[in-house]
Amino acid sequence: MANKKLSDLRPGEAGIVERVIGAGPFRQRLLEMGLTRGVRVAMEKTAPLGDPTEYVVKGYHISLRKGEADLILLSQVQGEEG
Template sequence: MTLDQLRTGCSGIIQSVGGTGALRRRLLDMGLTPNTKVMVRKVAPLGDPIELFLRSYELTIRLEDAQKIEVLEVAE
């Protein structure tokens, strides 16, 4: 599943980061690296952007970017 399919309050482990060039580099630089646990904190009223919690900080990304990140959902 991709990060945009994770429901609010659910967590997952990043499996891979897609995209190419500057977009992929930017996602990796923001801490979205494989084997990182990430939780969806909030989703904007219209569904874009989404707020994530990872590595002890909040990060907001566009839904389009979240579709490029493969995650494995984990039960809490």
């Protein structure tokens, strides 16, 4: 299976972070917020205008733009409440 991106998740789905691509401050910030390898991220919902999207990671809620969620590759995707 080709790597799914975090931005591919739909509401209720969750995935395990495989790696964060890209470079510089963007990646650094994502890592600092806890989006490191092996972490489970769940997609909550998208803003009314379609971007950004709200995720739950390590028990807190975080909002990422599509461009940022594109940088996060997932190893597994679980369905609703999976």
